[in-house]
Amino acid sequence: MRTAVVCALLCAATLPGPSAAAYAPKAPPAVSVTVAVTDGADDSESGKRLDYRITVHNLGASEVHGARIEQRMPATTTSVTAPGGTVEGRGVGEQKAIWRADLPAHDIQVFTARAVLGGRTDLSVSGASAAPGTRRAAATVCVYVGDSYAPTACSGDLDDLPDAAPESAGGGGGWAGWAVAAVATALLGPGVVRAVRRRRRVARAG
Structure with missing residues (x-):
């Protein structure tokens, strides 16, 4: 009986056991x-x-x-x-x-x-x-x-999206309005000055 028990223990020791990899957590797919x-x-x-x-x-x-x-x-x-x-x-x-x-x-x-x-x-x-x-x-x-x-x-x-019209902070016409005003001043300014001088000469002559 003892011989059979010892043989069983020796045989179990020589059999390959589960590896550590079998118990390692599997990486998610x-x-x-x-x-x-x-x-x-x-x-x-x-x-x-x-x-x-x-x-x-x-x-x-x-x-x-x-x-x-x-x-x-x-x-x-x-x-x-x-x-x-x-x-x-x-x-x-x-x-x-x-x-x-x-x-x-x-x-x-x-x-x-x-x-x-x-x-x-x-x-x-x-x-x-x-x-x-x-x-x-x-x-x-x-x-x-x-x-x-x-x-x-x-x-x-x-x-x-459609382009939005630019707006100035002061509620005016923005830079485009200033540009138009500057051009108008450049074109009309000399004529206004001449008219004022002509009126002054007429007033002095009278």
């Missing part, structure tokens, strides 16, 4: 996601509604759980709707749409959002960070995976 956004237009203007289409493609062989898709709206946006998502921010220049979704392997998902643009005067009233006189409506979309603050993929869409 690499994430490969792309995103594209478009509103189907190249230009826009105040009061116009922009219909955005966001396409997210999971190129990897593994499902991505809990992806967060965020779209920041143009600076002059006054209202936003995002079917299936939520809208954050109420002030002009602060609104964004957010969706949360699982992305199956090799799957493509489409999200939509609508934004209505306001005028540039809305920027000065709300204190938005966009530079005065901006001539483009810019929207950006980024995809975040897990709890990461760094986006996995981003894309953007730009629309040209």
